[in-house]
Amino acid sequence: MDINLSSPNPTLESVFSNPAQAITLDANFLIPPDRSRYAKKSFDFLVFQRIWLEPIFEAFPNLAIHEAVYDELVLPSVRTYIDTNISNSPPRLTIHKDSSLTAEEYMLRNSIEEKIYPLTKYDPLLDNKDDRGEVKSLAYIAVKGLIYFATHDSNTVQLIEKAEEWMTGLDNVQVIKMYELIFYLYKIDKSDNKALRMLYKYQYYLTSHEKQKNPEWGQFINAMEALYPVVDKYIN
Numbered sequence: 001m002d003i004n005l006s007s008p009n010p011t012l013e014s015v016f017s018n019p020a021q022a023i024t025l026d027a028n029f030l031i032p033p034d035r036s037r038y039a040k041k042s043f044d045f046l047v048f049q050r051i052w053l054e055p056i057f058e059a060f061p062n063l064a065i066h067e068a069v070y071d072e073l074v075l076p077s078v079r080t081y082i083d084t085n086i087s088n089s090p091p092r093l094t095i096h097k098d099s100s101l102t103a104e105e106y107m108l109r110n111s112i113e114e115k116i117y118p119l120t121k122y123d124p125l126l127d128n129k130d131d132r133g134e135v136k137s138l139a140y141i142a143v144k145g146l147i148y149f150a151t152h153d154s155n156t157v158q159l160i161e162k163a164e165e166w167m168t169g170l171d172n173v174q175v176i177k178m179y180e181l182i183f184y185l186y187k188i189d190k191s192d193n194k195a196l197r198m199l200y201k202y203q204y205y206l207t208s209h210e211k212q213k214n215p216e217w218g219q220f221i222n223a224m225e226a227l228y229p230v231v232d233k234y235i236n
Contacts, residue, residue: 016231026151051195068136112169
């Protein structure tokens with residue numbers, strides 16, 4: 001994914017000002033990235049948990065996933081960790097269930113899904129796994145008025161950011177990207193900076209294409225701080 005440093009994301013500024021807002025997560029925020037085709041190895045879950053998952057759960061008290069995303073979490077270590085956070089008292093993670101929709105909401109959800117899925121790899125008739133979690137999540141939160149969706153998928157980002165142009169019905173949904181929350185954790189000092197740098201490099205600065213398009217870590221931090229000078233007033 002290419003990093004956009006052309007303008008600030010109002011959603012990130014809003015999250016800095018009030019991290020207790022509801023944020024729905026995509027599966028790629030919870031599953032360790034595997035770019036072993038470009039690197040020597042995939043990301044170890046325990047490392048991912050320590051430097052990313054735990055800081056995210058500590059920073060944001062109102063996280064959720066859709067039940068279709070939960071079904072994607074087949075890696076035992078991930079499923080166990082997520083189940084623990086769901087069963088925690090109080091829960092650190094909630095599940096969006098389509099069964100909670102009213103009849104009117106269900107009809108609206110279906111109409112939004114019909115606009116979204118042709119732009120993805122998901123086919124409702126086949127109910128295939130490709131992009132199913134993203135489509136189900138976006139349709140649900142659009143209907144429920146849950147504004148924020150966090151994802152690392154470039155097509156999902158476009159479904160939201162080009163909602164008017166592509167007529168996806170997601171005009172009121174706002175996207176939060178992984179690199180933005182990497183910066184967030186860096187600014188609030190919730191994770192080890194060297195580890196965050198490693199995660200950033202693995203996700204955004206690994207291939208020759210990425211090294212041409214995206215800034216290296218130091219440049220990234222400097223550029224983000226220039227884009228978001230206002231966030232300093234929200235940091236203790």
